[in-house]
Amino acid sequence: DIQMTQSPSSLSASVGDRVTITCRASQDISNDLAWYQQKPGKAPKSLIYAGSPLQSGVPSRFSGSGSGTDFTLTISSLQPEDFATYYCQQCNSFPLTFGGGTSVEI
């Protein structure tokens, strides 16, 4: 199985900050990586697919980059509604696997 390692596991930030979350795959997954946002008590929401394209309706302050084994999710200017937990997921091969999550806190 492909292991997905996210870092950091949590971070503290302020409104307006630039935030970067990294995700590393245990083997080459090309650009088959998705990012999700989850708020407490809510279902995950898809942000990014195939490494970088934004899902419809996702604000442009979110961006994704990377290929192969190393990927990044960047929030260019953190907004109050962005405080949440973020997960990466490899969609290259089954079983699909998620990173452990990154909690973005005030």
Added chain:
Amino acid sequence: QVQLVESGGGVVQPGRSLRLSCAASGFTFSSYGMHWVRQAPGKGLEWVAVISDDGSYKNYVESVKGRFTISRDNSKSTLYLQMNSLRAEDTAVYYCAKAHSKSLSSWGQGTLVTVSS
């Protein structure tokens, strides 16, 4: 707009069975693969199973193989997860999700399954 509504969760004793349903609307259900993903209390996300658009392909995480069965009824736009021989470690919120462009593009609100004696 895409809507996915799970149902069928509840409290069940170890070793018993439960069937989850996911009613889909707002898109052509028969054109998309579908997934189940679960989240144990206070834990991260775990992918459980996938089924292709026509039901011909299925795959499962190792921990549920032989116990869980994913299926779909395209005439009813409904996804199912039959869960047998349930264990305490199956306790989680179960989400159904629509596959698109190698991601899970839309998610339901989830249904809680608690396995306890």
